Amino acid sequence: MAPIVKVEDLTKRYESGFTALEGVDLEIEEGEIIALLGPNGAGKTTLISTICGITMPTSGSVSVGGYDTVRDFRKARQMIGLVPQEISLEPFEKVVATVNFSRGLFGMSPNRGFVDDLLRKLSLIDKRDTKVKELSGGMRRRVLIAKALAHEPRVLFLDEPTAGVDVELRKDMWDIVAELKAQGVTIILTTHYIEEAEAIADRIAVIDKGRILLVENKADLMTRLGAKELRIELAEPVDAIPDSLAREGLELAPDGRALIYIYDTRSERTGITRLLADLQAAGLQLADLQTKQSSLEEIFVGLVHQADAAPAKEPAA
Numbered sequence: 220m221a222p223i224v225k226v227e228d229l230t231k232r233y234e235s236g237f238t239a240l241e242g243v244d245l246e247i248e249e250g251e252i253i254a255l256l257g258p259n260g261a262g263k264t265t266l267i268s269t270i271c272g273i274t275m276p277t278s279g280s281v282s283v284g285g286y287d288t289v290r291d292f293r294k295a296r297q298m299i300g301l302v303p304q305e306i307s308l309e310p311f312e313k314v315v316a317t318v319n320f321s322r323g324l325f326g327m328s329p330n331r332g333f334v335d336d337l338l339r340k341l342s343l344i345d346k347r348d349t350k351v352k353e354l355s356g357g358m359r360r361r362v363l364i365a366k367a368l369a370h371e372p373r374v375l376f377l378d379e380p381t382a383g384v385d386v387e388l389r390k391d392m393w394d395i396v397a398e399l400k401a402q403g404v405t406i407i408l409t410t411h412y413i414e415e416a417e418a419i420a421d422r423i424a425v426i427d428k429g430r431i432l433l434v435e436n437k438a439d440l441m442t443r444l445g446a447k448e449l450r451i452e453l454a455e456p457v458d459a460i461p462d463s464l465a466r467e468g469l470e471l472a473p474d475g476r477a478l479i480y481i482y483d484t485r486s487e488r489t490g491i492t493r494l495l496a497d498l499q500a501a502g503l504q505l506a507d508l509q510t511k512q513s514s515l516e517e518i519f520v521g522l523v524h525q526a527d528a529a530p531a532k533e534p535a536a
């Protein structure tokens with residue numbers, strides 16, 4: 220199946236000469252949730268705005284649902300719902316009017332049943348006829364989501380949906396995202412929170428200094444997260460792993476002085492007790508033991524540091 224969002228060799232250079240995106244390639248499958256993770260100024264908002272056709276690419280191309288976001292802007296935009304980072308709502312407008320207006324903007328005929336249902340899902344139905352200025356900050360965020368979904372888009376962008384919101388609203392947001400996914404909506408969200416990406420995303424893209432450093436299934440990252448390394452230093456070097464110790468995940472260090480065992484900390488049995496007993500039975504003397512774990516946070520920080528060590532791009536003259 221063709222990807223619903225396809226970004227090819229995308230570069231965005233702002234008028235100031237600053238390169239906010241460089242050579243970005245990204246394919247997003249219909250129905251998946253992808254989290255764009257990156258530090259401040261990494262280019263997340265620029266990427267979202269360019270995919271939504273709000274910011275013009277300097278070079279490269281973006282298509283949504285097969286429509287090029289520059290040549291077929293209206294058709295591509297019609298498929299997209301965008302929940303922006305900043306709240307910009309008409310304060311004197313009623314909630315329902317705000318949502319209806321957004322629906323009309325995309326040429327969709329009024330549908331009271333659909334809109335009321337949407338408000339119900341977002342716990343806004345009892346605020347249906349309340350003016351925006353009388354809502355709390357959390358409720359206004361919910362209105363932004365209702366507005367973004369009013370024209371029944373197939374792709375929803377959430378730019379830092381939970382920045383500065385309380386725990387309860389964050390949990391509600393995650394539930395809303397899960398429900399939309401169940402309806403087949405594709406969701407792209409930006410976040411600084413690694414736990415958020417872990418909680419709701421199918422795939423994680425790490426972006427820094429305008430480049431995508433990694434795109435990986437969360438499950439694979441979690442496997443890395445759960446992987447732990449046990450290093451067993453031997454008192455005397457060996458040429459090969461004795462047959463009685465043969466098992467998955469065990470390797471001999473190149474100098475023969477250590478055995479390295481990779482295991483999953485989350486599995487019920489790590490196999491360590493058995494391995495240590497077998498080592499003793501094989502007559503091997505241990506000099507030392509060390510364990511090491513890599514977390515998603517470490518992977519993320521490591522990637523961003525590596526990128527930081529690379530030479531900085533000078534703005535064009």
Ligand SMILES: Nc1ncnc2c1ncn2[C@@H]1O[C@H](COP(=O)(O)OP(=O)(O)OP(=O)(O)O)[C@@H](O)[C@H]1O
Nearest residue numbers: 233235237239257258259260261262263264265266
């Ligand atoms: N209109 C603009 N003109 C010039 N530079 C811009 C413009 N908009 C953004 N930038 C720069 O592009 C870079 C990427 O900004 P962007 O907002 O995409 O980052 P971000 O990853 O969304 O950051 P944050 O996590 O802080 O929201 C930043 O250095 C920013 O200063």
